[in-house]
Amino acid sequence: MKIRDITIRAGRSLKQAKARTLLTSLAIGVGAFTIVLSLAVGAGGRAYTSNIISSNTNSRAIYTQAVQDFASDPTKPKKYSDTPTLSMGGGRGPSIKLLKQSDIDKITSMNGVESVTPIYMFSTKYITRIGQDKYIASAETFDSSVKLEYISGGGGGIKDGEVIISTNYSEALGFKSAEEAIGQTIQIVVEKGGTNPLQSEVKSFDFKVYGVIKQSLLAVNFTDRLQITKNDTKLLYDYNQQGTPTFDTYAGAIVIVSDNADINIVKSSINDAGYRAQTAEDLMSFIFQFINVLQGILIGFGALAVLTSVFGIINTQYISVLERTQQIGLMKAFGMRNSDVGRLFQLEAAWIGLLGGAIGSGLAVILGTIANPMISKALNIGDVSLIIFDPLSIIAVVIGLIFVSVASGILPARKAAKLNPIEALRTE
Amino acid sequence: MAVHLVVVAAAVVAAVGKSFVWYYRLMIEVKRVTKTYGKKDNVFKALDDVSFAIPNGASVAILGKSGSGKSTLMHVMSSLDKPESGEVIIDGKNILALSQKEVDRFRSRAMSFIFQSFFIQANESCYDNVSLPLEIADVHPSRRRAKIELALSAVELTDKIKSRAHDLSGGQKQRLAVARAIVNSPDYLFADEPTGNLDSITGGVIEDLLFDYNKKHGITLIIVTHDPDIANRCDMQIHIKDGKIESVEGSRK
Numbered sequence: 001m002k003i004r005d006i007t008i009r010a011g012r013s014l015k016q017a018k019a020r021t022l023l024t025s026l027a028i029g030v031g032a033f034t035i036v037l038s039l040a041v042g043a044g045g046r047a048y049t050s051n052i053i054s055s056n057t058n059s060r061a062i063y064t065q066a067v068q069d070f071a072s073d074p075t076k077p078k079k080y081s082d083t084p085t086l087s088m089g090g091g092r093g094p095s096i097k098l099l100k101q102s103d104i105d106k107i108t109s110m111n112g113v114e115s116v117t118p119i120y121m122f123s124t125k126y127i128t129r130i131g132q133d134k135y136i137a138s139a140e141t142f143d144s145s146v147k148l149e150y151i152s153g154g155g156g157g158i159k160d161g162e163v164i165i166s167t168n169y170s171e172a173l174g175f176k177s178a179e180e181a182i183g184q185t186i187q188i189v190v191e192k193g194g195t196n197p198l199q200s201e202v203k204s205f206d207f208k209v210y211g212v213i214k215q216s217l218l219a220v221n222f223t224d225r226l227q228i229t230k231n232d233t234k235l236l237y238d239y240n241q242q243g244t245p246t247f248d249t250y251a252g253a254i255v256i257v258s259d260n261a262d263i264n265i266v267k268s269s270i271n272d273a274g275y276r277a278q279t280a281e282d283l284m285s286f287i288f289q290f291i292n293v294l295q296g297i298l299i300g301f302g303a304l305a306v307l308t309s310v311f312g313i314i315n316t317q318y319i320s321v322l323e324r325t326q327q328i329g330l331m332k333a334f335g336m337r338n339s340d341v342g343r344l345f346q347l348e349a350a351w352i353g354l355l356g357g358a359i360g361s362g363l364a365v366i367l368g369t370i371a372n373p374m375i376s377k378a379l380n381i382g383d384v385s386l387i388i389f390d391p392l393s394i395i396a397v398v399i400g401l402i403f404v405s406v407a408s409g410i411l412p413a414r415k416a417a418k419l420n421p422i423e424a425l426r427t428e
Numbered sequence: 429m430a431v432h433l434v435v436v437a438a439a440v441v442a443a444v445g446k447s448f449v450w451y452y453r454l455m456i457e458v459k460r461v462t463k464t465y466g467k468k469d470n471v472f473k474a475l476d477d478v479s480f481a482i483p484n485g486a487s488v489a490i491l492g493k494s495g496s497g498k499s500t501l502m503h504v505m506s507s508l509d510k511p512e513s514g515e516v517i518i519d520g521k522n523i524l525a526l527s528q529k530e531v532d533r534f535r536s537r538a539m540s541f542i543f544q545s546f547f548i549q550a551n552e553s554c555y556d557n558v559s560l561p562l563e564i565a566d567v568h569p570s571r572r573r574a575k576i577e578l579a580l581s582a583v584e585l586t587d588k589i590k591s592r593a594h595d596l597s598g599g600q601k602q603r604l605a606v607a608r609a610i611v612n613s614p615d616y617l618f619a620d621e622p623t624g625n626l627d628s629i630t631g632g633v634i635e636d637l638l639f640d641y642n643k644k645h646g647i648t649l650i651i652v653t654h655d656p657d658i659a660n661r662c663d664m665q666i667h668i669k670d671g672k673i674e675s676v677e678g679s680r681k
Contacts, residue, residue: 005563016551332545333508335536336564337529421508425543 001340008345014355016350017320024309024316025356028401031306032360038298039393040368044386045291050284052386056146057280060114062255062267064107065276066097084249087120097251103275107253112261116143122240125189125202127226129173137169139188141233143254148227152178153211163188164227170212178212179220185209189224190236194243204238207232284387287291302343306401309356310408313349317412321345321419328416329424342417349409350402357398365389456482456505456616456648461514462546463500463671474500475511476623476671484615486671487642487649492668499620501668502652506539506618507531518616536565540614542638544621546601549593554585554604557593561612579611580604583637599630606637609646617641623658635661 014021066083080189084098093268099118120141126134142158151167163186167178175181185206192201207228227238241247255270255277257263265278270277321328326343368387374385434578463475474497482488492498503509505516507523515522519538523531540561548557558576567575580586581604588596593604609617611672619638623631639661651658659665667674 001564002566003628004569009563013553106548124479204531326547327549330543331543331560331564333506333535334561335532335539337532338562422503425547 001336003343006340006344007347010169010344011351013320014348014351020027020319021314021352021355024312025352025359026285027309027312028306028353028356029360029363031302031304032357032397032401033364034302034305034360035164035299035397036361036364036389036394038295038302039397040364040387040389042248042291042295043388043390043393044290045295047388048289048386049287051286053280053284058143058146058254058256059280060257060259060263061254061280062257062263062270063251063278063283064099064116064255065269065278066099066103067274067276068097068334084246086246086249098246098251099275100250100254101248102287104250104253106273107255107270107275110266110273112257112266112269114256114258116253116255117230118130119254120241121204121246121251122233122237123238124198124226124236125191127169127173127186127188129184129186132174133172134189135169135172137188137226139228139233141230142227144190148211149214151212151214153182153209154213158210158227160229160231161206161208162229163207163212164211165209166213167289168228170209180211181212183208188228188236190240192239192243193241193247205232205236227316278412279398283363306404310404313405314407314411316352317345317349317409318415320348321412321416324420325334325424329421333425334419338417341419342413345413345416346406346409348390349405349413353402353405354398356405357401358402361394361397365394383402452518455484455517457515457517457601458501459515459517461501461504461511461516463497463504463509463511471484473671475504476599478514478664478668478673480652480673480676482648483641484648485646486664487639488663488666489662490650490652490666490668491654491656491659492674493654496668496672498652498668500671502618502650505650506616507535514681516575529608536561537612538615540609540612540617542602542605542609542617542619542622544624546598546605546625548593548601548604550592552593553590554580554588554593554596554607555590557604557610558608561608567610575611576607576609579607582610582641583607590595596650597630599633602626602630602634603637606634610641613645614647616648619649621653622651623653623655672674 005405078095084100085245086096086098104116106119107113124137124139127137128134142164146155148154148164153164165173165181165186167399170178170181173181173186175184185208187204189202189204191197192203195201255266257266267277267279331341332338368389372385372387430536438472458481459479462473462477463480465472465474490498490501500509504511507526510571514524516524518534521534523534526534543578549560555576558579559572562572563573577586577589580589585596585600585603585607588600588604593601596604602625609619617638622638623634626634635658638649638651641647649662651662653659663678665675665677667677
């Protein structure tokens with residue numbers, strides 16, 4: 001008997017048992033749905049992450065830190081080291097080793113390094129505007145490689161004495177609109193380092209609003225920090241930190257690699273010099289790993305559903321063999337080969353897998369397509385797809401499920417193939 | 429010269445062999461067949477040293493009470509069942525010695541069956557029911573429709589070609605089974621109590637169909653029955669009792 005004829009007969013007998021076929025298929029469909037959706041969410045997550053990271057980081061930047069000592073036993077006293085450290089919890093808690101100015105100079109002199117910007121750790125006391133309330137805020141150095149979404153202002157380039165604020169602060173500081181804020185003066189007030197905190201000496205620095213940016217919930221770079229130039233950062237830092245033990249030490253530094261140098265070679269030479277260097281790509285692979293683990297868990301649930309449906313298929317097919325004992329006997333009497341009888345039932349199982357896979361992944365695609373704009377809207381991330389369906393992976397899932405179904409059909413099919421035609425025809 | 433001799437000798441051997449085979453094609457020979465069921469103390473001899481021969485094209489009734497072994501004899505003759513000993517020679521071949529694959533092939537091309545309880549697929553159309561033997565015998569799809577229509581017209585079910593077999597009456601169902609049995613022009617048609625589930629009128633229609641087909645096409649018809657009326661219409665009657673041949677009556681008229 002030709003495979004074509006067997007396939008048609010298998011499909012026909014499934015059509016006759018519509019409800020049973022559909023219910024069995026639905027079980028495997030749940031698995032297909034979960035797997036297809038988690039693949040799509042994983043793909044969307046990775047695409048979004050790589051989008052965020054590439055737009056918020058400089059691909060020629062290396063984030064450099066001192067080598068941290070996370071391995072030591074926190075229950076035992078730590079050995080003293082000369083490296084400057086930022087301790088929390090009185091020396092017993094976690095501590096971050098810092099870079100000194102000499103480290104910065106050393107890295108600056110390395111081959112292929114264009115510039116080194118230390119991460120200045122300082123705190124502003126508050127920000128305000130004449131006639132407005134005072135608000136807590138923090139400031140960081142503007143990075144030209146980070147793409148900001150300007151509501152107003154921007155363009156050209158930020159100059160010393162200018163500041164970029166988010167819409168949040170624009171509203172809080174009493175500007176009626178983002179446009180109105182541009183060119184207006186706000187004050188950043190900083191405490192003088194090393195003074196008695198009870199009688200602190202403060203200084204107010206005037207900044208002109210250069211641009212107002214949209215604040216994004218999911219952005220890696222928390223944009224509600226004020227952004228000022230490198231020189232201004234140094235100015236505020238010096239005022240705030242001079243006279244404190246951590247003056248001239250940095251939590252890290254951003255190394256910009258010159259255009260003609262290989263970023264990976266520079267990275268390894270920084271690592272060899274005894275620092276910990278990470279590129280944007282490293283950061284991305286770390287987040288990817290996280291997404292992949294989440295995706296793996298989801299797929300695991302899907303696989304569990306598929307495993308359950310395996311028993312459903314075995315059960316359905318056993319019943320089908322029992323119901324059609326006479327038909328099997330008749331087909332064998334007319335000379336149908338045992339292997340073809342077995343194939344008939346395996347193809348039935350294959351149909352169930354195909355149907356379940358198609359139903360499940362079809363529903364997943366429909367639901368994902370409907371939910372996508374809703375999710376993007378709820379998370380306020382603009383016109384971005386967090387669920388990306390890859391036709392190839394859907395086809396792979398469906399084919400995989402067909403194989404699972406065929407494998408589940410092996411035992412019932414073998415029972416049908418081994419059926420004695422005389423016994424089968426005697427069954428009334 | 430030597431080459432010529434070899435060619436001539438080969439031709440002679442081939443010709444003799446062919447006529448030899450042709451001679452055996454005329455018969456179904458059952459030789460010393462014994463079939464037992466059960467083990468050790470419970471051994472039951474369904475067929476006990478059974479031997480007879482049927483000329484091709486004959487109509488044969490196998491008669492006996494239930495449990496006499498007549499169904500087992502039919503199963504052995506159609507190679508559905510394997511006896512412990514003996515031979516069944518059809519077309520010059522001992523079909524009991526063939527491999528399963530060869531037996532299936534032989535059965536799909538040369539044999540056909542009709543059963544007391546029809547065994548038609550109620551959910552399928554008449555067309556698909558009759559199509560089954562053609563599919564099993566690997567008849568090309570383009571040649572199937574003509575054969576199916578011919579078979580259905582022979583049993584006067586042409587107008588039901590698209591109907592579901594479920595909607596047919598009992599007599600129509602058995603006529604459908606006859607169409608299914610003759611669609612692939614078999615050489616041997618086995619009928620197991622073909623009228624057992626039918627009233628005498630519809631049963632008579634089935635009988636007429638079978639005997640007409642037997643006469644017109646020269647097909648060997650083997651009917652297992654306990655109905656003496658059917659048996660009397662046959663060329664040959666084989667009476668079987670307790671697994672043994674009681675008598676073989678008649679010969680081809």
